[in-house]
Amino acid sequence: MQTVNNVAELRQTIRQWRQAGHSIGFVPTMGNLHAGHIRLVETAKTRADKVVASIFVNPTQFGPNEDFDSYPRTESQDAEKLAACGADLLFLPGVAEIYPQASQTRVSVAGLSALHCGASRPGHFDGVALVVCKLLNMVQPDCLLMGEKDFQQLALIRQMVADLNIPVTVQGVATVREADGLAMSSRNGYLTEPQRQAAPALYRALIAARDKLLAGAADYRAVEDSAKHALQAAGFNVDYFSVCRSVDLQPAWPGDAELVVLAAAKLGATRLIDNVYFCVPSA
Template sequence: MQIATSVAALREVIRQWRQAGLSVGFVPTMGNLHAGHIKLVSTARQQADKVVVSIFVNPTQFGPNEDFASYPRTEQQDQEKLLASGADLLFLPAVTEMYPQTTQTGISVSGLSALHCGASRPGHFDGVALVVCKLLNMVQPDLLLLGEKDFQQLTLIRQMVTDLNIPVTVQGVATVREDDGLAMSSRNGYLTEQQRKQAPTLYQALCAARDEILAGHDDFPAIAERQCQNLQQAGFAVDYFSICRSKDLLPAGPSDPDLLILTAAKLGATRLIDNLYFSKTSS
């Protein structure tokens, strides 16, 4: 596996691949890799000749009181996992390489950026859109792999790619879960032993809401409120629990066939997110 720390070195490797007629898959990450990230890499390996993975903890998507400084950085272990997974090139830039001067250009996907996580993390998705756009311009891949656990992020990046005519196919990859249902996340490592035992309740609440809907209940606000109360009783501080249309993440109504339930909640200081997609027509 090759490692590039500069944009120039990254582009030189990819230029050689392109001259050889090879296709490129790209997996952007913030490191502290787990099985969910490795699934993205393995999916890319199946569909592209070469796979680029980036590790960059992006400061522009963290708020002033968020965990940028303490975000887990496990560079050596990550490199070992990527080598074992068959990644071809690791892009490992410093902040000064990604943002060599004060950035005067921003990217904002209006509407989507203000919903759900965006409501409680102002500016977060602008930072995500900016760094992903920069990375896509640097790598210029054929295929971009993103996890469905961050479904709002996936939807936003798809919209950005469409709006800006970026020539890349965006593919979502299903959430990888622990045996007890907890969605794999780098932030799970923040949980205490007791909180880790409580954490699967988040996914259980999503499943319970889905089951109510599939059983014919259509008072979505009441369903969401019941699950909020259940989560609060289990020790969570709920940010949101939203039953949405999967196509645009706006509030769903009884006639909408394809639904996505999204939630974010804190256990102690750790913010967890999860979601569940399902279709009423295929139930």
């Protein structure tokens, strides 16, 4: 696996691949890789001839009181994992390479950016949209692979790609979970042992809500409230637990067919997100 740190070398390699007729898949990450990231690379290998993975802890998507400085940085171990799963190139830029000067351009997806995680993390999704837009311009891949664990982020990037006519196919990849159901996340390492034991309750609450809706529950807000109370009893500080239409992440109502239940909650200082999406059969 080749490792490059600057855009010029990245583009030179990609130019050579293009001249050889290769298609390119791209997996952007912030590092501290786990099995979910590896699944993205493995899926990319089935979709493209060459796979680029990036590791960049993006400062513009962290708020002033969030964990940018303490976010785990494990580049050497990550590079070994990427090489082992068959990535062809690791793009490992520094902050000055991605943001060489004070940026005057902002990328913002109106509407989606303000919902759910965006409501409690103002500016977060603007930072995500900006860095993904920049990385897509740098790599210019045929397909972009992103995990479904952050369903809102995936929806936002799909909207941005459509709105800006970026010639890339966005593919979501199913969430990879621990044996007890906890969605794999780079932030799971922050959990204390008691918190780690409690954490799977988030997924269980999502599944319980899904099952109530599939069984015909008509009061969606009551389903949300019941889940919030269960999570609070399990020690969570709930940010949101929302039954939404999967198409636009707006509140769902009986009669909507394609649903996603989105949740974010803290155990101690660790913020966990998860979701389940499904179709409600018509009556």
